[in-house]
Amino acid sequence: DAGVTQSPTHLIKTRGQQVTLRCSPKSGHDTVSWYQQALGQGPQFIFQYYEEEERQRGNFPDRFSGHQFPNYSSELNVNALLLGDSALYLCASSLEENTEAFFGQGTRLTVV
Amino acid sequence: LAKTTQPISMDSYEGQEVNITCSHNNIATNDYITWYQQFPSQGPRFIIQGYKTKVTNEVASLFIPADRKSSTLSLPRVSLSDTAVYYCLVGDDGPGFQKLVFGTGTRLLVSP
Numbered sequence: 001d002a003g004v005t006q007s008p009t010h011l012i013k014t015r016g017q018q019v020t021l022r023c024s025p026k027s028g029h030d031t032v033s034w035y036q037q038a039l040g041q042g043p044q045f046i047f048q049y050y051e052e053e054e055r056q057r058g059n060f061p062d063r064f065s066g067h068q069f070p071n072y073s074s075e076l077n078v079n080a081l082l083l084g085d086s087a088l089y090l091c092a093s094s095l096e097e098n099t100e101a102f103f104g105q106g107t108r109l110t111v112v
Numbered sequence: 113l114a115k116t117t118q119p120i121s122m123d124s125y126e127g128q129e130v131n132i133t134c135s136h137n138n139i140a141t142n143d144y145i146t147w148y149q150q151f152p153s154q155g156p157r158f159i160i161q162g163y164k165t166k167v168t169n170e171v172a173s174l175f176i177p178a179d180r181k182s183s184t185l186s187l188p189r190v191s192l193s194d195t196a197v198y199y200c201l202v203g204d205d206g207p208g209f210q211k212l213v214f215g216t217g218t219r220l221l222v223s224p
Binding site for chain 1: 157212214
């Protein structure tokens with residue numbers, strides 16, 4: 001059973017560009033959450049998708065948007081990239097009735 | 113969501129028991145306490161969750177006193193591979209704990 005998979009693993013973008021990150025949840029999981037983790041910090045919640053809709057959102061600007069597909073996979077889009085967007089982006093999947101969230105390995109985004 | 117306070121770092125040696133204490137003075141009645149482990153360049157991994165008293169699994173034990181204002185994660189006989197960052201989280205999502213609020217965590221270094 002594959003766990004949470006994210007692609008790509010590493011990415012370098014130029015300031016002002018747009019980026020799309022992808023996540024496939026653990027088999028059977030219907031909820032996907034995205035987190036941003038800056039170097040030396042804990043992960044910060046961006047938003048969560050359930051039944052193809054954004055259910056919760058953290059304190060992130062509208063430049064951060066997402067989507068969930070019928071197969072529960074998800075994308076995170078970031079527009080007008082800033083240097084400060086450089087971070088490890090983590091995807092986590094879960095089931096409402098389960099205790100734990102399963103994280104992927106993350107996508108390391110570097111904005112230059 | 114209740115704020116948590118943990119030591120920034122801890123050092124130990126192989127074979128020793130490690131106890132990491134987390135303070136959460138403002139924990140609410142519905143809040144659960146959850147611990148995650150994170151290795152460099154990987155996503156966090158669920159370790160254990162509890163509400164009160166003691167919880168034990170194959171990896172760790174979680175001790176929660178009656179007032180629930182603190183909790184202690186106990187790792188028996190640590191090995192070098194337990195070197196990681198450990199996060200204490202408190203929230204009221206309970207089972208299906210989905211919006212996770214991470215602090216800066218405790219960086220545990222296990223030496224030979």
